Amino acid sequence: MDEQGLPPVDDAVSGADETVVADEAVVTDEAVEVDVVEAAAVATIPEPTPLASHGPARVISMVNQKGGVGKTTSTVSLGAALAGYGRKVLLVDFDPQGALSVALGINAYELDLTVYNLLTEPDCHIGDVILSTDVENLDLLPSNIDLSAAEVQLVAEVGREHALARVLGPVMSEYDIVLIDCQPSLGLLTVNALTASQGVIIPMETEYFALRGVALLKDTIEKVLSRLNPDLQIIGVLATMYDPRTLHSREVLETVQQAFGDAVFQTVINRTVKFPDAAVAGEPITSFAPSSGGAEAYRQLAREVLSR
């Protein structure tokens, strides 16, 4: 084990051969090889089957206490891609910054009711707080800065780690997938998200220090698993902001694959300005630039998530 608590390189299963880069063309002499690998890997991800009915929901948290790694971008993009496959999706903004709400074009600061009210007021009904979005099958449980007070208020409560699970209970039968966008911290809000979830996706920026803090994150997931939620599983690690032109990006991706083996999604999200552009437009990439490499990458991720 190294200082990150990760297995030594030689012990790890390398998933490097399965990597799929589904974004802009690679302008190096490796391009041909990448294309061949891509075709082979895509073939192993099945097309989602259409659903005849909806629910009960599978709840997935997007977690990494490191800031700016693509949690919110991945929540909105994956959520919209899953909705595109006919899944009924609820996105939960569980970050007081409210970035997920903003990314869906919602000014959460003007809202009277947010997830904060649901956590702290027993008479508040989730149906009054959920908002529909411009994307079919995609709903949002918004949040704003009020949520930062909930963390303090919940500390004194019995069953404080289960507050979000209680909030989501009444709508679990209506949705197929609930995606929770966590704040960059491993505090009580994130523990609530993990307690409410069956799965975790760990977005990881493909740059130096990507693995810093991962031992602490794994430790938190294991504690929640053993003390609060025996159903919790890591669904996958998602490499984001990958630049196939740089050796640096490729080396970091390899290190992540050596550390996590098969847990790393075949889908890798490339760095492209289309993501910040879509966020500014208040639209998921799948509607903002549906034929872009970024949109296709998240559609592929949706297929991978549904197949895991």
Ligand SMILES: Nc1ncnc2c1ncn2[C@@H]1O[C@H](COP(=O)(O)OP(=O)(O)OP(=O)(O)O)[C@@H](O)[C@H]1O
């Ligand atoms: N693949 C990408 N390529 C380029 N920019 C990206 C990509 N993914 C996300 N970004 C941009 O990087 C910034 C951080 O992304 P994002 O907000 O999704 O991260 P986060 O992990 O949710 O951050 P925080 O920890 O602050 O909540 C945003 O400006 C976003 O638009």
Ligand SMILES: [Mg+2]
């Ligand atoms: Mg975020």
